Amino acid sequence: MPELAQFFNAAGCALVMTDEAHVIREINDHAGQLIGSPRSQIVGQHFRDFIYIHETELISGNPLAYRGTLTPHGKDHFPIKISSRPWISGDVRGAIHTLEDLRDQHAALRQARRLEQNLNEILANTPAVVYTKNAAGQYEYVNQRFLDLFHLTMETVIGKTDYDIFPLSDAQAFRENDVSVLNQGRPIQLEEVAPHDDGPHSYVSIKFPLKDEHGNVRAVAGISTDVTELRRAHLLEQDVQAAALVQAQLYPHAKIDFPGYEMAGVARPSQYASGDYYDFIPHGPGKMCVVVGDVSGHGLASALIMVETRSILHACLEDHEDLSLVAERLNRYLFRDTPEQQFVTFFMAEINHETQTLSYFSAGHPSWLIDGHGQRRSLATTTPPLGLIETLPCSTTHLPFLPGDMLFVATDGIPEAYSASGQMFGWERTVQQILDHRDKSPEEILEKLIQRVEEFQSGNVRRAEADQSPSRKPIHFEDDLTAVLVKHQYAPASVEPSCRKRFPLSGWLV
Template sequence: MSESKSIFDRDDKALQQEARFFHVSIDLFLIIDLKGFIRRANPSVQIRLGYQPEEVVGLSIFTFLLPDDHQRVRQAIDAAANGQEIVDLECRCVHQNGSIRRLMCSCPPVVPNEDELLVVCRDITESWHAEQRFRKLVDVSPTGIILVDADGCITFANPQAEQQFGYTLDEMVGKEIELLIPQRFHQQHRQARAKYDASPEPRPVGVGKSLRAQHQDGHEFPVDIALTPIVMQGRSMVACTIVDLSERETAQKALAEGDGRLRQIMDNAMAVMYLKNVAGRYLLINRQFEELFKVTQRQVVGKTDYDIFPPEIAEAFRANDQHVLDTGEVARVEEIAPHDDGLHTYVSVKFPLRNSESQIYAVGGISTDITDRVQRIRYEHELQAAGRVQQHLYPTKAPELEGFDVAGAVFPATEACGDYFDYVPLSESVMALVVGDVAGHGPGPALQMVETRTYLRAMLGFGASPLEALSRLNRLLVEDTPQEAFVTLFLAVLDVRQHGFVYVGAGHEARLIRASGAVEELESTGLALGILPDAPLRQNGPKALNSGDILLMLTDGILETHSPKKELFGWGRTLDTLRAHRHKSSEEIIDALYATTCDFSEGQPRQDDLTVLVAKVL
């Protein structure tokens, strides 16, 4: 065989440009021989696998691959050596820190040297985990969800969609979406699909029209459809949400026949509600604020009163806020605000919001317009609501419930946490227990959880049922949160006198461990919050409680704790730990769970926040 040069040694200008791209690309580039030994690696190997380029030269790529992937990669190398293009070969590699990284690899149909192959690898680990979590959530959704690619072909359908249309997933994948639509609408639908692809955005389909779908057996049924463009592993897709119209009508009727108090308060109350950080910048406002002062939430968030109101009025607002920050106490003050018809007088209840370390991080306010004395009854009601909200905001200790031992804790993976738990007293004998988890962790999810907690407490405080509260919260989060963000949440309302509870699980489940040792699964009753505006939820219960029973609510950080061997801690070990310590206090059970997960992970860096809430019946 004649001696040949590497692409990095040739004089061709185009090849020299390729060599420069090799060095600066964020993708992993490897030059390997036909046996899989690495001859050259670009600097991205340090980011993707944790090694310097010179450390991997001379090593076999099979050193880094999981054993289950060896055969597929060996076959791909042989095919590429014979001039076949290799595209999107997914494989799993072990990072220097022991973590598993997923790479999508391609080998162009060019042999840089007679015995060399160029392998290009893109790290898809984060997108893969996001997709798996998304699929896990949609699998438990009571709503049919179908993913369609840019060619109009079905790539995924959840179990509810299989049930709705009578096809299995294998029978749908790869088929055009028109498979599920009556034949007479096929041409019209393809035209509509092309128009949507040109300008994709989240929206319902056929507003004001009766949409028809077709079952495998040929019968048609009415549906309600919403479209949401998403990106999964770099591919543009459309998530189609399909709801049987009869189910939707039933849900709408139930909503219309409900109390309706929450809707009336939010849409018609005279109170203006808002939240500002310690620097006086707005974090959120309610609809009444938007309507009265002709602004939107997007325009206001991050601004101060000086950006919205005249200087002398803004100065008064800031002085009252500063008084709350300085004293740490509730302030009830009269304030003046400009309206289209002149200045109005408000009675404002301003109160501090504290974190888990009792430090004030924001000032909340509920301001009632008392200019018109005819509104005095409404004003007094809002004052009482403000007192209840402030009294119970962000409790720093466990509730004292007769006959129950309740405790909770959060163990964040980073300084900013996306998990939370809460106790929301609804009456002397009724307490709401909440555990929530925002997708991801860090400053963004932590801020979203603050919003979630604030909304939920406000709505429960206004008398909404668990189902009403989470349904409304879901719609608010869809409007306020980024497309890729969502919140899973488990809400249990405990009645001390009745010794029982009802619950709603939005993409979140819990366990009830009876005194006998039997375990009852409290399954999710709907999709996670913040994904789809009309996602249906249901309320389960009541569940009776007896002495010795334990309600266990937690986030998936406990269950997904990994051992060095990549084993999951899971429900089995969680329940075993609880059984071993069930005769201890709730706080001691939580400490034991945390300690056991730490021992299980053998000191590995924690990848997710851990949150646990335990309620024991004494």
């Protein structure tokens, strides 16, 4: 059969010839490579020794085509397609079998099934609503999110239109948008409103056409994302920003005119609005009140309490000259109006230009007095923070405030700033920054201080300052940063300068 052998070898596929007894009479090179054995080891063997035909998996009847399994010599079996045609040569009858390797097809099919499964998982778990509708507006598919939101089942949705599911006005709006996609034949993005149990929700929808094999638009698909909470958050953020602008106007802006003294303040909120407060308030002829407060917590709630604190304080200062009475009244209002566990650390000092004295009360708020020689004194706290207990006896401490002296007050966001290594900035660094630049103006000194704190938090610190201990504290987020500084420049000409020795020197540090 030279012609047959020539045909076998010229064929571009794997061919196997068997007789009536299913004994292999001939193979071509492709079949030998597929079976994995040389021709001499295959010819004469029974067809079933290598190939198992799944007779129940008939692919076609003319020619007969089955799915089967090929077991190469010394290798794992793999799926094949077997197409068989009868042949007759003289008295010999048999069949010619074409073998097709299905491994790539099966791998592609498995991959397609995995992709389909992944897609189904994505559609089932995405927070977006996904759906398809035919040209008549009937639903062909919806995902689980759609069913859950609108309390439906797949059986009650498929084949129905929006008019069967939603109120008329909503359904009409959905249909108009779908028709727009069908007519334009391109994706569109738009905003839609859908009814929920708690009221209307806003959605951003991307709708796009689905086309048939001829390129004609046959359906509309949509992916709709609920943006209601984002809208609310955006509106809230706008409100908070507006509140921050209002709050910023409450800080002193104009240069304070108090002869013989320079004073400045700085406030850097960690968020839009701050619970920190500072102020310079004239309190009668030749007197100036310096105020710093820190409401517990952060954000808008603390900022609202700060605004109330400022309003009450200004009203109290108009009615009372005695700082102790002002503090007691301020505390009563804050105790009544603030939530439980909310409090305000508060410092207020009255500088008397004529007597060159400083009278202060401190409700749990640190402050420092620095003389012209660099000696520094931490001013003692006189009362607990405001707003914790209803009746708070307050006392005022009186100290000299002479030319060259400085009063420094800051909120805890400055000393409690943390570096990248978990090291705290601390009061020692804070006060040292004031001393290092005491020849500058208060504005420049505070600017240098805030700059140093920001560098410290961002990690730009000297290697020698890095805390390498295994028990170092975790990194903290930035707090509100607020500070005030008052420098006594000179004594009034009409007043004999007071002498420091009239007052106790205990508590002064070098």
